[in-house]
Amino acid sequence: MVAADGVGSDLLGGSAAAPALDVLHALHAETVARRLPPPAALIGDWYDADAVIAPSVELTPGCRPPDDPDRFWFGYLGFPVRPHDASLPPDVGGHTDGVLVLRDGRWSRIGTGIPDWAEAVVHAAGDRRDSAARHRTEARPTAEWIPPERIPHLDAIAECLEAIRAGEVYQACVCTRFTGTLSGQPVDFFAELAGATAPAKAAFLQGDWGSVASLSPETYLRRTGNIVSSSPIKGTLPATADPDALAASAKDIAENIMIVDLVRNDLGRVAVTGSVRVPELLTVVPAPGVWHLVSRVEAILAPGTGNDAVLAATFPPASVTGTPKLRAMELLDVWEADARGVYCGAIGMAGPDRALDLNVAIRTVEITPDGTLALGVGGGITIDSDPAKEWQECLDKAASIVGPRGWA
Template identity: 55%
Template sequence: MRIERLGDLGAAPEVLRAVGDAADRCGLPPPAALTGEWFGARAVIAPSVAVEPVHPGAVFDLAEPSAGETPPDAVGGGWIGYLSYPDAGADGAGPRIPEAAGGWTDCVLRQDGGGQWWFESLSGAPMPGWLAEALTTRAPDRGCHIYWEKPNQQAHRAGVLACLEAIRAGEVYQACVCTRFTGTVTGAPLDFFADAVARTGPARAAYVAGDWGAVASLSPELFLRRRGEVVSSSPIKGTLPLDALPSALRASTKDVAENIMIVDLVRNDLGRVAINGTVTVPELLAVRPAPGVWHLVSTVSARVPQQLGMAELLDATFPPASVTGTPKHRARQLLSDWEPHRRGTYCGTVGLASPVAGCELNVAIRTVEFDAAGGAVLGVGGGITADSDVDAEWQECLHKAAPVVADQSRERSTAS
């Protein structure tokens, strides 16, 4: 494995732009990127990776971890991609982009916690010349605008009311009911992602692209982190706008109940594959900031057998608990009736599986899905409990979407 210190190259969005511009000039596949709090780093950028459609059962699975000695902070490379939320909506329409896509990268640019950049190669190959040149060249300033249409408030209201009725009937205790914005894009999705990351700084942002389109995830939420036998998940449930007092979130009976129900669901999911007696909750009901909102965050940890494959781990835990409901199977069935459209990559996961650093996956919320025809979709939603207020749930959706659509000044005005 090769590791080279590159020094201070600047912020991740600008490095990503420069690499993306150079890859495009050279006729190479575009970069992929993880920014925020991935693998103990501020950013991990795959300089050029062919992200191709794959079978949903083949994502994030490596034959076996590397047995060689590597520095503890190294990432090196690996398989980077996404897996969509698996269920259809009430309209029965198929996926807008491939259900799963990804590709292998032998090398990455990693920005450590101190802001220093490193070039890392799993095979030991040196940095290619086009990349070295890109890191000394500023990318041209370009804009990407999405002309958003407002989501259908009445359809969301009907879904929330149906969920409340199902809770009263005892079919579910909680479920995450979602809506979506749709838009038309002018410009490059990579520029949208870079602008949004620079503006909002989400903890689990991720970007992948190909001929099929792109996924720009501005997520704050960790779905799974795996290093050897240790697996953890940090579900988010409970939200207030940033202008509210954070103490009000911790004092909210509805939000606390919502979070604890999802923690129990994550414990159950991990317990299906964990070594007996190893599922713990090291963090419960922490209040943390995210773009535009406060969130309640908890962490569940477990040990799993070393030989357990990612396919088996995902089979037990996916889709993420925080975007489904309790009980999970029935909630998913009902959500497919309540929500008019397929969620797609929204509420799925994006991440990287590295043979030296393990696997980290986000929950693909605050995520824009770009198709190859210039269309964009942004999903938003929230957990419904017996104490939910229909109008407050709609406002929560708007609060969550606001940081993503904030700079798109020429939003279309259409009927809700």
């Protein structure tokens, strides 16, 4: 591993390295005590590591990822339809000179500016006698959820099917949302869910503007040097179903392939001609509470291509819009009752050498400063969609967060 300033990073935490959620809790407690901005955490498959944490970073509205960063950026980009109607700011981000990285069970630092107190926290959290659990609040967080209304969502699906029959779109991702109230600390809420479900691309961001607890399974963009890839998810069955049924589903396969073509088109806008390829197609992958069909599209960027150009060509993520993308977004603005906000946008980090790693902000809970919760859910609608099954898919996707209550 090489630090951002070209100097090899030191190992932290010794042989008893603490898990990422323990380190997050300990850093959160320390920043509260020191009256510093809180940590930001990416846990799972991030930056060729198992976790990336900024010990203390001020995240502010309107701070988007830089085109060619020499520092690390953490933040989110909200879904761009009715962005100012959402409960949280449209975009939030912040910069830091160094990060803590967990790889192969060892903590390291990359970059400069990791304070001594942060290193001490990592060492202490690695000592099982000083379990980070003591940094958690005494009362466990509780969330009271209100499900979305079934009939309006079915009506939106019916409108989408009419638009497909009319040839306006081939597919669209139609969404609704759960709402609720949180009692307790957002960091505890995130840690409890992330620990129980171990999603591939979990993220936790917080500030005076609120908090975001993302349990996403999906990679929107991953860039290393001039190689960029996207791994769209389309096709879902509950975890209790036979995964072979998903692999054999004509509807789910068509749903996935249409979005793969959209991703190929998006990346083709900035790729070296002929470099776009699909190294993985229609892989059945487990995620919390469900099975998904996942593909991966990869491309080579021309030298000098900045992150701004990549985002302009691909955002918002293909899997949460539809085909064709622009017309689908216009129609979603009409069909959906609520602004999506952070949901269906992107969360993650950017770093030196134009590194970029962003999830698709699905299975993502928005938390306002007063504890109001919002959880968007949805699914891709094709001509073969059964509205009742699409409604059930929304419940299946939410179940790992809100609980399997079997709403009809």
